[in-house]
Every structure is written in C-alpha cells, then in structure tokens.
Amino acid sequence: MHGDDLPNILSVASIALTAVVVWFAWQTVREARRATAEEQNAVAELESLVAAAQQTADIAATAQAADWRHRQLEQLRAIGRLVVVIRTRAEEELAKRPYEPKAWRCMEQSQLESELVGVVPPLPKCRALVGENQASQVKSAADQANAEVRGAFHDLGVRDS
Helix, strand or coil: CCCHHHHHHHHHHHHHHHHHHHHHHHHHHHHHHHHHHHHHHHHHHHHHHHHHHHHHHHHHHHHHHHHHHHHHHHHHHHHHHHHHHHHHHHHHHHHHCCCCCCCCCCCCHHHHHHHHHCCCCHHHHHHHHCCCCCCHHHHHHHHHHHHHHHHHHHHHHHHHC
C-alpha cells in the first residue's frame, strides 16, 4: 500500500459510510412515516369509537327520559282514573243519602294514597282528597283533584288523557 492510496481508501470508506448512514436515515424516515400513518389510523379509529360511544350514550339517555315520561304519564292516568271513580262513588252515596252528614270514605281513597307516593310533580289537591271523610266533601275535593290532574297533563304537553 502506498501513501497515496490512503486518501483514496479514506475517501471510499467515507463514501461507503455516508451511503450506510443515508440508507439508515432513509429506513428511519420510512419507518417513521409508516408509524405516523398507523398512529393516524389508530386515532381515527379511536375518534370513531368515541363518537359511537357518545351516540350510544345519547340514545340511552333519550330512552331513559322517554321511559321516565311514560311511567309518569301512566301514574297520572291511574291517579286520574281513581279520582273519577272516587267522585262517582261520592255522587252515588249522596244520591242514596242526600241529607246524612255521616262520615264516609271509599276504598279507592286508600288506593289513591298509594298511587300518590313519589308522584312528580306533587299533587296536593289529590292528596287532600285522600283525607276527606264526607261524601259531599269527597265529591268537591274530587272535582278539584280532577282539575289538578288535567293541569299536570297539560304541563306535560298532553292534551287529552
């Protein structure tokens, strides 16, 4: 080996090392691009899953609200039916004994008391009907309770129940 060959060898080695470094850099960039694309796909999939989960949660909340409203309406309907029955029973009692001021109650008043548990909104006139104990008072309280139930339906956006 001659002294003149050393710079040539170093030059060739430098070119070879540069080529190796460039090749590794190119591989690194290629892997980074692929990893970035995979991460973007994963992020897009996660965003899609989050959107689906949010949509599912919205549907569940809507179904829960509809279920609550349905139960509330059914409870109001049951109360309304009892109020009508109580009023009818009081009218029948008054027709039998119009001048007797004796204590009188019907079993539907107790049923009404049970139906009023947990009612939203509270129905104070219906609650008062439960406590009445003379046919004329029961009839009058039933009229007020009926108006209160109709008002509750109106407030819920129900026209006729």
